[in-house]
Amino acid sequence: MSNATELVPCYGDSVLPEGHPHREQAEHAYREGFLLGAREASQWLRPDIEVIEFLEEQRQIARDNARVERDDAEWYTPGHEVLAAQLRGRHHALAFVEQAWFNPNADQRDFAVEVERWLTRVERWAAEPIGFDHPTDPPRPDDDWDEPPEPEPASQTKKPGNLKWLRTGTKPILAVAKNPEPDEFPIQSLRELVMRYPHLRPPVVHGLLREGETLNVIASPKVGKSWLVSDLALAVATGRPWLDLFPCEQGRVLLIDNELHKETSASRIPKVMEARDITLAECGDRIDIVNLRGKLKDIFGLGPCFSRIEPGRYKLVVIDAFYRAMPRDTDENDNGTMAQVYNVLDAYAAKLQCAFVLIHHSTKGNQSGKAVTDVGAGAGAQSRAADTHLVLRPHEEPGVAVLDAAVRSWPPIEPKCLRWSFPVWTVEDALDPADLKSEKPRRKPKPAPQPEPAKSTKPEWTVASFVAAFVTETPAMTARIVHRATEADVPEPLAKKLLKQAEAAGHVHRWKFGANQPVQFATRPQPEDE
Secondary structure, rough: OOOOOHOOOOOOOOOOOOOOHHHHHHHHHHHHHHHHHHHHHHOOOOOHHHHHHHHHHHHHHHHHHHEEEEEEEEOOOOOOOHHHHHHHHHHHHHHHHOOOOOOOHHHHHHHHHHHHHHHHHHHHHHHOOOOOOOOOOOOOOOOOOOOOOOOOOOOOOOOOOOHHHHHHOOOOOOOOOOOOOHHOOOOOHHHHHHHHHHOOOOOEEEEEEEEEOOEEEEEOOOOOOOHHHHHHHHHHHHHEEEOEEEEEEEEEEEEEOOOOOOHHHHHHHHHHHHHOOOOOOHHHHOOOEEEOOOOOOOOOHHHHHHHOOOOOOOOOOEEEEEHOOOOOOOOOOOOOHHHHHHHHHHHHHHHHOEEEEEEEEOOOOOOOOOHHHHHHOOOOHHHHHEEEEEEEEEEOOOOEEEEEEEEEOOOOOOOOOEEEEEEEEEEOOOOOOOEOOOOOOOOOOEEEEOOOOOOOOOOOOOOHHHHHOOOOOEEEHHHHHHHHHHHHHHHHHHHHHHHHHHHHHOOEEEEEOOOOOOEEEOOOOOOOOO
């Protein structure tokens, strides 16, 4: 335990006063944390409230860890100011982006472009010499948003991160690319390429999948895709051949399940283990499961989670189901959008040094007349962007499906018949894979009479009812108040408008905690001593 003379009486989670022994070190840490947060926020398509709240918790945990109870008083360990400053900087950067998202002028801005420009300013600011005589505050994304945006050249188009696209769901168009850095567009001769990469990437599932690649598993709903991929996860975890067809390299598996409850996962996988004669001792510590039902994260929201996983820990990462990991308002039928999503997955696979498996559904109707790459709901870019596109289609024999796949880095595979025998699929060599089930056209049923639309029961929101429902005496940031409102089905633009009107009418009051702190609102005025 530290001596009382070594402890400090105050927790330093703000700009430190002149003469403080850790003042310059804490300022460096703040800038490092702010730059880290800015780079993380530049990957967002929308603010991640959970990450911001997580950082708020981390700041409180750091304070609790530094606290020492002594003589009925609170003291703090010396040097805690550095970690506090780094966490504060990262939190501020993410909160500034969140606040800019709810700026009334945001709809007139290309949010992705503005954040990219802001990141450039942050990098310059973080590299500036520290001068306490003339300190400079970190830049904000919306510093100059009071002025109308500069008109874009006629040839320039919007990026997928455009704020208006994210809010309205209109189709995004890829932007004209900026001049790439040398490492973003590496040119090398054929000789250099062949000499540097004499071998293909290591296999994960022989014949289907390699490290850094993505595999789509496509079938109709409720056919047994998840059972099939659970079998694949067990095959990789134990190093056994999958379906007795595809040898697997042994390694850890991460199963991200956003459809099943934990209890269902705990019941399902052991059933497959029993059918395959696999014991818990063989695979229990080689498969990790994350159940996200009720707390979904989209592809971009998974980024901060993946950043905490060391490269090489997993050989295979499964996302079940892919449609539940799609960003909100994303059009899965837009090729440009889906190419961007798979580009993000490629980056995750490269960072984690693993392969990805995505479980997705096919379109409605008969699939027998389609090519393998045409099976699957959404844009054709999904099958082209993936390295392996594996499909299950019904066979004319009941209870049998035909497995086929289009592969990129392997020789073409021969389709195989699989028979469903709960809870696993087994190869059925006696049947011909060419005998796919064909469906006769059915007479179109007469449409049922449409009932009259019910009258809306949504409340009419006024300034007074808005304040009573979502603003309290405890100060909260704009983003928090709007988030509460949208959770109650209040449209985001209306929530911002009502909050602005409430402030103008004196129903809510603005609270300020310093130049580097986000503005907050409460139903009572801010005391002069706070």
